[in-house]
Amino acid sequence: MDKINFLAGDETKALEFLKNISSKDKVAIISHVDLDGIVSAKVISKVVKYDLLKLVAYEQINEDLVKELKNNKITKIIMTDLSIDDIKIIKVMEKFADILVIDHHLFDEDFNSNKTIFINCQDHCASYLCYVIFSKTKSINELDWIVACACISDWKYFNNKAFMLKVMKKYGDKFEIVKDKTDFGGIRKSGKFWELQLKLSLALIYFGYELIKAFNLLNEDIENLNNLTKYADEVQDEIDKSVKRFEKEKESFGDIYFWVFSGRFQIKSIVATLASVKYPNKTIIILKKNQKNYSFSARRQDRKVNVVEVLKNAIFGLSNTFAGGHIAAGGGYILLKDLKKFKENLKKLS
Structure with a gap:
């Protein structure tokens, strides 16, 4: 794996958090609504048995979410790919749960505490960070391709080139950076993985507020996507x-x-x-x-x-x-x- 430079927290504490989850805990996974967020949640769900899954937009990180977590008697919260601007929300959650936050956005405040583990690295997308950390507790190699898709979708593939090269080669594609007058060093915008991440991203947009359905359809088999990509054409038409x-x-x-x-x-x-x-x-x-x-x-x-x-x-x-x-x-x-x-x-x- 490529080296990760954490700006806040470290993976050791994250692994301790995972180790301390017991059968008595009720676990919530909260992640963002884009491909990176949903893949992050998929990675976590392969390792951690969860009681509640929430895929939320930024404006949904609010008091209503806190009430839902509390009403469901959640004791462990794992949040990923969410830029948290209001630390007060975290402090309220700390009253009834231990929290692990894995993120890659800019942040104003390091809110690590005795109740919250906050991990931040802005060189990589959230799903790659989750993949690296959670794979140290359980083999999840079957998800490597979808993590690579999220890296492409989030334009976070410059600092994990070894991973991208290996995964794309494994599935018959080639990792290649191109640069011309209209492209500031981006990945080649053609081929299996480019088309795949685009179709998946558009399919998620199609599902809108029914993202849990899309999450359940998304499996680890790159050759069997449960017709997820068929929903992309209608979205592409509106984009054009x-x-x-x-x-x-x-x-x-x-x-x-x-x-x-x-x-x-x-x-x-x-x-x-x-x-x-x-x-x-x-x-x-x-x-x-x-x-x-x-x-x-x-x-x-x-x-x-x-x-x-x-x-x-x-x-x-x-x-x-x-x-x-x-x-x-x-x-x-x-x-x-x-x-x-x-x-x-x-x-x-x-």
Whole structure:
């Protein structure tokens, strides 16, 4: 395995946490809704017997989630691929459970305590971190291909090249980094694994709030995906149409391209990524109107601007909001009433 440089915590404490789970404990796995988050949960579920599985968006890390955990008498919580902005939520959970957090997002505060183990490494995606750690308690080699897919989906394959080379070769593909005028050193965008991770990502988007169903359909057999990929075509059609709409409707604030849309599927992050590849020197910010809020995704392909800092400045002064992520990719949400102020804050930054 490639070396992992942890910015917070270490795998030794994580392994101790797993060892201390007893038959009397009730365990909850909480992870994010994208491919990295779902693969992380799949990896954990192969090693840990769980009582509750929650696949949540950032805005769902709230008091309602805490109440559900408490009502289910959960005593051990494993959270992964979730940028936790409000440490108060963790402190409330600590009153009834021990917590393990494995993440790879930017963070403001190390919340390791006698009740919480917080592990963070920003060089790798969460599913790869889980795979490395949990494979030390049980062999889970059958999941290597889907972890590699998550690495590609999350653009986290530069620091685990040995793993990517081995896994892709095992299944008849080749790990190859390409670089041209429109690609800042990304993986070759063709071949078995590129197509597979894309189809899986789109299928998860199709399922929307029924992600548990997708989770159950996703197994370790690369040749038998339970028709998961058949759902991808409808999502791809909306992506293609949205990319064209973005070109026509985007607003420009300095080096920021800004676009608001509504649609059936949560495709803002994919459209933002595609736009950022075409405009690598622009900060792409795309908002989707939902029932109660606007969710947003941001990208900056050349990494010359920290998009999380941009987003945090954009939500400054707003309530019931969130922004987090990585230097080149971020996301969050705002209330419907705050769109105008959000745009005004962005314009001040341009």
